[in-house]
Amino acid sequence: MSLRLQNVEKVYPDFRLELDFEVRQGELLILLGPSGCGKTTTLRLIAGFIDPDSGLLSMDGRRVDTLPPHRRRIGIVFQDYALFPHLNVRDNIAFGLRMQGWSRGEARKRIGELLRLVSLEGYDVRRVTRLSGGEQQRVALARALAPEPRLLLLDEPLSALDAKLRKSLRTEIRRIQRELGVTTLYVTHDQEEALVLGDRVAVMREGHIEQIGTPEQVYNRPGSLFVGTFLGQANRVQGFLRERKGEMAVVETPVGILHARLPVEAGHAKTGQGEAGQTETSGAAGNHSEVTVFFRPEHCSTDGGRPGSGSRPNRISGRVIRREYLGSHRLIEVAAGSERFTLDLPEGQSPEIDGAIRFFVDPDRICLFPGEGS
Numbered sequence: 001m002s003l004r005l006q007n008v009e010k011v012y013p014d015f016r017l018e019l020d021f022e023v024r025q026g027e028l029l030i031l032l033g034p035s036g037c038g039k040t041t042t043l044r045l046i047a048g049f050i051d052p053d054s055g056l057l058s059m060d061g062r063r064v065d066t067l068p069p070h071r072r073r074i075g076i077v078f079q080d081y082a083l084f085p086h087l088n089v090r091d092n093i094a095f096g097l098r099m100q101g102w103s104r105g106e107a108r109k110r111i112g113e114l115l116r117l118v119s120l121e122g123y124d125v126r127r128v129t130r131l132s133g134g135e136q137q138r139v140a141l142a143r144a145l146a147p148e149p150r151l152l153l154l155d156e157p158l159s160a161l162d163a164k165l166r167k168s169l170r171t172e173i174r175r176i177q178r179e180l181g182v183t184t185l186y187v188t189h190d191q192e193e194a195l196v197l198g199d200r201v202a203v204m205r206e207g208h209i210e211q212i213g214t215p216e217q218v219y220n221r222p223g224s225l226f227v228g229t230f231l232g233q234a235n236r237v238q239g240f241l242r243e244r245k246g247e248m249a250v251v252e253t254p255v256g257i258l259h260a261r262l263p264v265e266a267g268h269a270k271t272g273q274g275e276a277g278q279t280e281t282s283g284a285a286g287n288h289s290e291v292t293v294f295f296r297p298e299h300c301s302t303d304g305g306r307p308g309s310g311s312r313p314n315r316i317s318g319r320v321i322r323r324e325y326l327g328s329h330r331l332i333e334v335a336a337g338s339e340r341f342t343l344d345l346p347e348g349q350s351p352e353i354d355g356a357i358r359f360f361v362d363p364d365r366i367c368l369f370p371g372e373g374s
C-alpha cells in the first residue's frame with residue numbers, strides 16, 4: 001500500500017503546514033524534524049483525527065481523506081503506549097480485532113502470531129501495568145498490527161525509553177516492519193534513529209518537508225544548510241565562489257582556497273533514483289557570489305606527516321585546542337585563524353593539545369550553499 005499527500009494544507013493561527021509527499025509501498029519513511037515543525041499534526045491528518053483545509057490524501061490511488069479514521073485501516077503507536085490499563089496483554093491486542101468483528105477463534109490465532117512476532121510469548125494474561133516500558137511498547141505495536149493495517153504510523157515510539165532499550169527496540173521494530181512489509185511512517189526528532197531506521201528520511205522544517213532522500217543522500221548531500229546541520233556535526237566556513245572548472249568549484253575562504261565537486265544537476269544524477277530534484281539543491285550559487293562551505297568532521301583527514309602531500313587540495317593548517325576521546329576515534333577541535341573546525345580522526349592520528357595540525361578535506365564531500373549561513 002502506498003500513501004500520497006497532494007498539496008495538503010492545514011492552517012492554525014500561528015502555524016501553516018504544507019505537505020506533498022509519498023510513502024512508498026512497503027517502505028519505512030522517517031519524518032524527522034525539530035519540536036513544533038508539524039510532525040504530529042501530519043500524522044493526525046493522515047489518521048483522520050483532523051481534517052486538512054485543502055489537498056488530497058490517497059492510499060493506492062484511492063482517496064481516503066473523506067473516510068472516518070476507523071475506515072482507513074491505519075495502525076498507530078504513540079509515544080506513551082496508550083494501552084488500556086485495566087486490560088491484560090491479550091485483551092489489549094484483541095481490542096481492535098473485536099471492533100472489526102473478528103471471530104473468537106480467528107482472534108486467538110492472530111494474537112498468538114503477534115505475541116510471537118513481538119517476542120512476548122507467554123505474556124497473554126499479564127496486566128499491562130506490570131510490564132516494563134519496552135514490553136508495553138511491544139504490546140502497543142502488536143495491538144496496532146493486529147487488524148492487519150494497510151499503513152502503520154509511529155509517533156516517537158521510543159522516546160519514553162532509556163538509551164539502551166531504545167536501540168534494541170528500534171532493531172526489533174525494523175525487523176518486524178521488514179518481515180510484514182507494512183508501509184510505515186515513523187516520526188522522530190532523533191537524527192541517529194532516523195538514519196539507522198529509515199529506508200528514506202523526510203526532514204521537516206516549519207511546516208514543510210525540506211528534503212526527502214535515503215539516509216546517505218540527506219546526510220552526505222543535504223539540500224540545505226538546515227538539513228545538513230540538523231542531521232549531524234558539521235563544519236562551516238564562509239567564502240566567495242571564484243570559478244567553476246568543469247565539475248569543480250573553486251572557493252576563496254579565510255583558511256585558503258578550497259575545491260569542491262559540484263553536485264550533479266537535477267535530472268542527471270548518477271544515483272538520484274528519480275528524486276534528484278529534491279536532494280541535489282546545493283551548489284546553486286553563481287560565480288563571485290558568497291557561499292557557505294560545509295563539510296563533516298569525518299570527511300577530514302591528516303597526512304600523518306607523510307611526504308608528497310604538498311599538492312593535495314584543501315589543506316588547512318591550525319592548532320589543536322580540544323580533544324575528545326570516543327573509544328575507537330577522537331574528535332579534535334582545531335583553530336585556524338578565527339575559524340574553528342571539528343575533525344573526527346582515528347586513534348593514533350590525533351596530535352596533542354596546542355600542537356600544530358595540517359588536515360585535508362575531501363573535495364567530493366564538500367557541499368556549497370548559496371549565501372551566508374546563519
Ligand code: ATP
Pocket residue numbers: 012013014015033034035036037038039040041042189
Ligand atoms: P513535537 O516534536 O514537539 O511533538 P511536532 O513537530 O510534532 O512537535 P506539532 O505538534 O505537529 O509539532 O505542532 C506544530 C505546530 O502546530 C505547533 O506550533 C503547534 O502549536 C501548532 N498546533 C498544533 N495543533 C494546534 C491546534 N489545534 N491549534 C493551534 N495550533 C496548533
